[in-house]
Amino acid sequence: MKFEEQESIDDSSKETVLKPEIEENEAFEKIEPMLDYGNIKSSKDIEVPPLLIDQVIGHEESIETIKKAAKQRRNILLIGDPGVGKSMLAKGMAQILPHESLEDILIYPNVEDNNHPLIRSVPAGEGKKIVKATKGSAKNHEEKKTLITTFVIAAIVVIGFMYGRILEAIIAAALILLISIQIKPKNNNMSPKLLVNNEDKRFAPFMDATGAHAGALLGDVRHDPYQSGGLGTPAHERVESGMIHKANKGVLYIDEIGTMTMKTQQELLSAMQEKKYAITGQSENSSGAMVRSQAVPCDFVLVASGNLQVLEGMHIAMRSRIRGYGYEVFMKDSMEDTPENRKKLVRFVAQEVKNDGRIPHFAPDALDEIILEAKRRSGKQDALTLKLRDLGGLVRSSGDVAIEKGADLVTAEHVIEAKKFSRTLEQQIADRSIKQRKEYSMVHPEGGRVGLVNGLAVIGDRSGIVSPIAAEAAPAQSKEGGKIIATGKLGEIANESVQNVSALIKKYTNKDISDYDIHVQFIQTYDGVEGDSASVSIATAVISAVEDIPIDQTVALTGSLNVRGDVMPIGGATAKIEAAAESGIKKVLIPKSNMKDVMLEKKYEDMIEIVPTETLSDVLENILISGSKKDRLIEKMRNLSSKVASKVSKSQIEKPATN
Ligand SMILES: Nc1ncnc2c1ncn2[C@@H]1O[C@H](COP(=O)(O)OP(=O)(O)OP(=O)(O)O)[C@@H](O)[C@H]1O
Numbered sequence: 250m251k252f253e254e255q256e257s258i259d260d261s262s263k264e265t266v267l268k269p270e271i272e273e274n275e276a277f278e279k280i281e282p283m284l285d286y287g288n289i290k291s292s293k294d295i296e297v298p299p300l301l302i303d304q305v306i307g308h309e310e311s312i313e314t315i316k317k318a319a320k321q322r323r324n325i326l327l328i329g330d331p332g333v334g335k336s337m338l339a340k341g342m343a344q345i346l347p348h349e350s351l352e353d354i355l356i357y358p359n360v361e362d363n364n365h366p367l368i369r370s371v372p373a374g375e376g377k378k379i380v381k382a383t384k385g386s387a388k389n390h391e392e393k394k395t396l397i398t399t400f401v402i403a404a405i406v407v408i409g410f411m412y413g414r415i416l417e418a419i420i421a422a423a424l425i426l427l428i429s430i431q432i433k434p435k436n437n438n439m440s441p442k443l444l445v446n447n448e449d450k451r452f453a454p455f456m457d458a459t460g461a462h463a464g465a466l467l468g469d470v471r472h473d474p475y476q477s478g479g480l481g482t483p484a485h486e487r488v489e490s491g492m493i494h495k496a497n498k499g500v501l502y503i504d505e506i507g508t509m510t511m512k513t514q515q516e517l518l519s520a521m522q523e524k525k526y527a528i529t530g531q532s533e534n535s536s537g538a539m540v541r542s543q544a545v546p547c548d549f550v551l552v553a554s555g556n557l558q559v560l561e562g563m564h565i566a567m568r569s570r571i572r573g574y575g576y577e578v579f580m581k582d583s584m585e586d587t588p589e590n591r592k593k594l595v596r597f598v599a600q601e602v603k604n605d606g607r608i609p610h611f612a613p614d615a616l617d618e619i620i621l622e623a624k625r626r627s628g629k630q631d632a633l634t635l636k637l638r639d640l641g642g643l644v645r646s647s648g649d650v651a652i653e654k655g656a657d658l659v660t661a662e663h664v665i666e667a668k669k670f671s672r673t674l675e676q677q678i679a680d681r682s683i684k685q686r687k688e689y690s691m692v693h694p695e696g697g698r699v700g701l702v703n704g705l706a707v708i709g710d711r712s713g714i715v716s717p718i719a720a721e722a723a724p725a726q727s728k729e730g731g732k733i734i735a736t737g738k739l740g741e742i743a744n745e746s747v748q749n750v751s752a753l754i755k756k757y758t759n760k761d762i763s764d765y766d767i768h769v770q771f772i773q774t775y776d777g778v779e780g781d782s783a784s785v786s787i788a789t790a791v792i793s794a795v796e797d798i799p800i801d802q803t804v805a806l807t808g809s810l811n812v813r814g815d816v817m818p819i820g821g822a823t824a825k826i827e828a829a830a831e832s833g834i835k836k837v838l839i840p841k842s843n844m845k846d847v848m849l850e851k852k853y854e855d856m857i858e859i860v861p862t863e864t865l866s867d868v869l870e871n872i873l874i875s876g877s878k879k880d881r882l883i884e885k886m887r888n889l890s891s892k893v894a895s896k897v898s899k900s901q902i903e904k905p906a907t908n
Contacts, residue, residue, distance in 0.1 A: 281617075282613070282617055283591055283616075283617040283620040283621060284588065284591050284592065284595065284613075284616070284617070284620065286613045286616070289595075289613065290612075290613075291610040291611060291612050291613070291658050292595065292598045292599040292602055292610040292611040292616060293599070293602075293610040295595060295596050295599040296599075297596070297599055297600050297603050300341065300344055300345070301337060301340050301341035301344055302315065302316070302338070302341030302342065302344060302345055303341075304337070304341070304596075304600050305334050305337055305338055305341060306334070306584075306593045306594070306596070306597050306635070306637065307334075307581065307583075307584040307590065307593065307633075307635045307637075308333075308334060308338065308580060308581065308635070310578075311327070311338060311578045311580055312338070312341075314576050314578050315338055315341065315342050315578075316345065317576075318342070318550070318575060318576055319342050319345045319346050319550075322346070322550050323550065323574060323575040323576060324521070324550055324551040324552070324553075324570065324571045324574055324575030324576075325339075325342070325550070325551070325552045325553070325571070325575055325576055325577075325578060326552075326553050326554070326568070326571045326572075326575070326576070326577045326578065327339070327552065327553070327554040327555075327578050327580060328554070328555065328556065328557055328559070328560075328577070328578065328579050328580065329554075329556070329579065329580030329581070329582065330556065330580075330582045330636060331556070331636075331638070332636045332637065332638030332639055333580050333581070333582055333635050333636055333637065333638075334580070334635070334637060334638075335504070335554040335580065336457065336502060336504065336554070338552075339455065339500055339502040339552035339554070340455050340500075340502075342500055342550070342552060343452055343453050343454065343455035343499050343500040344452045344453075344455075346452075346453035346498070346499060346500065346550065347453070348450060348451065348452055348453045348498075350498055351372075351373040351447040351450055351453065351454075351498050351499075352370045352371065352372060352373060352445070352447065352497060352498065352546065353370070353371050353372070353373055353374065353375055353376025353377070353443060353445060353446055353447055353448065354368060354369070354370050354376070354443075354444040354445040354490070354494065354497070354545060354546060355368070355369045355370075355371065355376050355379060355380070355441040355442070355443055355444060356368055356369075356441060356442050356444045356485045356488050356542060356545075357369060357439070357441045357485060358439060358441075358483050358484070358485045359485075363483070363484050364484050364539050364540045364541065365540075365541060365542070365543065366484055366485035366488055366540070366542045366543065367485075367542075367543050368444075368542060368543040368544065368545050368546075369441070370546055373447035373448060373450060374447070374448045374449070376443045376445075376446055376447075376448070377443060377446060377448050379441065380440065380441055380442070380443050383439065383440035383441065384440050394429060395429075398425065398426065398429040401425055402422040402425055402426060405418050405421050405422050405425070406418050406419070406422055409421075441485070442485055442486050442488070444488065444489075444490045444494065444545065445490050445494055445495055445497060445545075447498075452499075453498055453499035453500065454495055454496055454497070454498070454499030454500070455496075455499055455500045455502065456492040456493075456495050456496040456499065456500070456501050456502065456549075457502045457503075457504075458492040458493075458496075458501055458502065458503050459502070459503055459504040459505065460504075460505075460508075461492055461503075462513075463510075463512075463513050463516070463531050464489075464491070464531040465491060465492060466491050466492050466493060466513060466517070467491040467493060467513070467516055467517075467520070467526060467528070467531070468488070468489060468490050468491030468493070468494060468526070468528035468529075468542075468545065469489050469491070469528070469530060469531050469537065470484070470487050470488050470489070470528060470529060470530040470535070470537030470538070470540040470542075471487040471489065471530075471535075471537055472487075472530070472532070472535035472536050472537050473487055473536050473537075474536075484540045485542075487537060487540065488528050488540065488542050489528070490528065490545065491526075491528065491547075493517070493520050493526060493547040493549060494526070494528075494545050494546070494547050496547065496549035497546050497547050497548055497549060498548055498549070499549060499550070500549065500550050500551075500552055501549040501550070501551050501552070502552045502553075502554070503551070503552075503553050503554070504553075504554050504555060505554075505555045505559055506553040506554075506555060506559060506562075506563055506567070507555060507558070507559040507560065507561060507562025507563045508559075508562060509562075511564060514563070514564040514567050515564065515566075517551075517567070518564065518566055518567050518570060520547050521549075521551060521570060522570075523544070524546065524547060524548040525544035525545060525546050525547055525548075526544060526545060526547050527541050527542050527543065527544045527545065528541070528542045528545055529541040529542070551571065551575075553567075553571065580635075581635055582627075582634070582635050582636060583627040583628075583629065583632040583633060583634050583635050584632065584633050584635055585631065585632060585633075586624060586627075586630075586631050586632055586633050590633055591620050591633070594616075594619065594620055594623055594633060595616050595619075595620070597637060597640075597641075598611050598616060598619055598644055599611075601641045601644045601645065602644065602648065605644075605645055605648065607648070607652075608644075608645060608647075608648020608649065608651065608652065608659070609648060609651050609652065609656065609657055609658050609659055610658060610659065611644075611647075611658065611659045612658040612659060612660050612661075614660055614661035615647065615658070615659045615660050615661050615663060615664050617661065618661045618664040618665065619640070619643065619644065619647075619664060620633070622640065622643060622664070622668070623640055624848060625823060625848045625850075626639070626640065628820060628821060628822070628823065628846055629845070629846050630845045630846055630847075630848065631845070639673075642671060643664070643667060643668065643671060646667040646670060646671040647659050647663045647664040647666075647667040648663075649667070650663040650666050650667045650670070651663045673712065675708040675712040676712040678708055678712070679708050679712035679713060679714045679828060682714055694802055694803050694832065694833040694834050694835065695802055695803060696799075696802055697799030697800060697801055697802060697874040698799055698800055698802055699793055699794060699797055699798065699799050699800070700719055700720040700721055700722075700790050700791075700793050700794035700800075701717060701718075701719050701720075701790065701793075701800060701802070702717070702718050702719075702720075702786045702789050702790040702793070702800050702806065702872070703715050703716075703717055703786075703802065703804065703805035703806070703829070703832075703834060704716045704717065704718045704771075704783050704786035704787075704805070704806065704807065705782070705786075705805050705806065705807040705825035705826075705828065705829060705837070706782065706783065706807075706825070707782075707820065707821035707824055707825060712824055712828075713821060713823075713824035713825040713826070713827055713828030713829070714825075714828050715805055715828055715829055715832045715834065716771060716772070716783070717771075717772045718769065718770070718771055718772070718783065718786050718787060718790050719768075719769070719770045719772060719790065720767060720768065720769050720770075720787070720790035720791045720793070720794040721767070721768040721794055722765045722766070722767050722768075722791065722794040722795045723765060723766050723768075724764065724765060724766070725763070725764055725765055725766050726766055730763035730764070731762065731763045731764055731765040731766045731767065732766050732767075733747045733748070733767050733769065734766060734767070734768045734769070735747070735768075735769045735770075745784075746783065746784040746787040746788065746810070747762070747767060747769060747787060747788075747791060749784065749810065749811075749812050750784065750787070750788040750791065750810060750812075750865075751763075752812060753788065753810075753812070753814045753865055754788070754791060754792060754795065756814075757792065757865070757866075757869075757882065757885065757886055758792060758795055758796055758882070759885075760795055760796075762791075762795075765795065767791055767794070767795075769787060769790065769791070771783075782807050782808060782809050782819035782820070782821075783807075784808070784809050784810040785806055785807065785808035785809065785810045785816055785838075785862075785865070785868055786806055786807070786808075788810055788865060789806065789865075789868055789869065789872055792869065792882075793873065796878060796882060797878065798873045798874065798876065798878045798879050798882065799873070799874040799876075800872055800873060800874065801836075801872055801873070801874050803834060803835040803836060804834065804835070804836045804837070804838065804871065804872045805825075805829040805832075805834045805836075805837050805838075806837065806838040806839070806862075806868060806872060807819055807822070807825050807837075807838070807839055807840075808838070808839065808840045808862060808868070809840070810865060814864050814865040814866070815863065815864055815865075816840045816841070816862050816863055816864060816865065816867070816868065817840060817842075818840045818842040818843050819839075819840060819843060822839055822840075822843040822846045822847055823846065823847055823848050823849060825837070825839075826839065826847060826849060826853070826857060826859060827849060827850065827853050829857060830849075830853045830856040830857040831853075834857065835857060835858065836857065836858045836859075836860060836871070837857055837858070837859055837860070838860050838861075838862045838867075838868055838871055838872060839859060839860070839861060839862070840861070840862060840863075841861035841862060841863045843861075844859070844861050847859060866883070866886045866887075869882065869883065869886070870883055
């Protein structure tokens with residue numbers, strides 16, 4: 250597959266948009282069947298469970314906890330990656346909470362204290378009836394009043410005509426009209442307002458209060474500029490319920506709870522403790538701040554969610570409240586790759602098609618492609634991803650492709666095409682960078698260069714990128730010793746990596762790193778590039794610079810190095826290898842323990858050789874260009890490792906284990 254650059258027509262800045270160009274002859278290769286589908290002809294034949302909680306896939310333990318919590322009305326803290334089904338679980342919980350106890354909440358004027366309206370709870374469905382009944386009787390009064398007023402005015406006008414006092418009669422009629430407008434029937438002022446309506450609700454309420462400001466969350470009282478002369482709206486009619494009240498007897502869901510202000514969290518906490526919360530105007534400058542209702546019931550179950558960082562912004566007492574009166578759940582981002590779980594993924598596709606309602610169902614070969622993609626996205630050979638919101642995106646775009654082609658069923662070809670079109674922002678950045686680097690010959694996959702190495706990194710979740718790292722070693726300028734000068738956005742990581750490998754460099758090269766000023770540069774680094782897997786690359790570039798041995802530019806590498814010189818596993822192995830292949834690299838060195846995670850797309854399989862590495866010596870053997878200097882270095886490394894090995898075995902013989 251190639252990429253072509255298109256210019257957007259409407260934009261004056263002529264922004265370039267990368268669009269995948271599908272080669273005519275790009276062969277569509279069928280993959281091995283992932284499941285035995287038996288009689289199933291498409292995802293249409295798969296039954297979708299009616300309850301949301303039963304539709305959640307891959308979180309069996311979390312579902313157990315949620316079910317237990319629903320029974321006992323306990324709070325929940327769900328921690329996990331975005332799109333793994335946290336809000337789905339919370340919605341599912343609301344569906345299994347008992348809904349018989351649902352209530353409507355009414356607010357009444359208080360004749361004794363207008364600014365302190367009264368609250369009444371009635372069984373769900375009753376609220377509307379009460380409001381209708383009081384409004385009905387007020388309407389009757391109003392009609393009676395209008396009738397009497399009309400009659401009196403007519404009588405005055407007639408009498409005025411009879412006695413020739415027309416002007417006096419008109420003035421009297423106008424006065425009576427004014428007075429009648431001013432007199433509002435008592436009943437009308439007394440009719441309540443329905444604050445929370447649960448009429449005809451089949452399930453307990455679910456309120457998503459993510460990002461809600463204090464007013465929306467805790468309730469508010471509207472401002473009224475006509476406060477004097479009895480022209481204003483009665484206080485109780487200006488009271489608006491908050492989400493905590495609407496979630497009464499149901500679930501209040503808050504994602505990223507740590508981003509709420511401490512004050513709001515504090516208020517939320519007191520609402521949770523008291524199970525009722527009075528509504529007052531949230532703005533001090535508004536006339537609403539003078540009003541404070543009687544306490545309004547808000548007996549909700551809190552489901553808070555987010556990633557681990559969210560805990561930092563979370564009120565300590567809030568976390569302790571959840572821990573003490575509920576459960577904390579850490580959600581998985583992948584599940585084991587078993588036939589059972591593959592079947593669940595197939596059901597997931599059926600669910601997404603049903604929920605979308607606009608796309609056709611999936612044929613077995615398309616389901617196979619989705620399972621394979623779930624495997625690839627997990628980043629592990631024996632796992633399937635649970636980041637199902639993203640995978641749902643692929644399901645929908647595959648459906649869109651099928652519709653565009655007028656197909657009745659989505660096939661594997663549609664899924665493959667959708668994968669090319671529905672690339673994430675990060676993947677598009679990676680594609681653009683690969684293209685630009687090729688265009689400007691920034692990655693030269695040929696020959697040897699001293700101190701320049703093709704590192705590999707990932708952007709976002711799963712987009713690989715070749716990230717060249719250059720190192721230069723010069724004798725230290727200062728008497729206090731050499732410095733590590735790291736430029737580019739990953740300077741801190743470079744510094745740490747060089748410090749970490751300084752002992753290894755000393756061991757392998759016999760040179761003290763503090764005798765040198767070492768410059769390390771990440772060439773053309775992009776925002777969001779993850780860098781902890783660059784330590785092997787940095788060490789290689791520095792050793793090459795110090796020893797003046799060229800690095801093979803047809804090779805790229807990735808791996809995390811520990812202070813002992815072992816190459817440790819990294820994330821995103823597949824994406825990195827594919828990016829290297831895309832950039833014309835011929836060989837890639839990856840940590841041995843990552844070999845099981847490699848799931849290359851078919852087209853890359855013959856493009857690149859993958860070499861597993863366990864130690865820095867393995868890396869240097871495979872990446873440095875042969876010559877006398879390399880041979881000397883490798884010889885020294887071998888001697889060192891055999892010395893270490895013999896020392897270990899000797900000490901083992903001399904000092905047998907005591908326990
Ligand atoms: N485990 C799952 N089982 C079935 N469908 C899922 C699962 N996870 C996600 N989905 C699908 O993805 C959609 C989005 O998931 P959801 O909003 O629950 O994710 P989230 O974890 O709450 O994400 P965020 O933290 O970004 O809000 C769901 O509506 C559902 O269609």
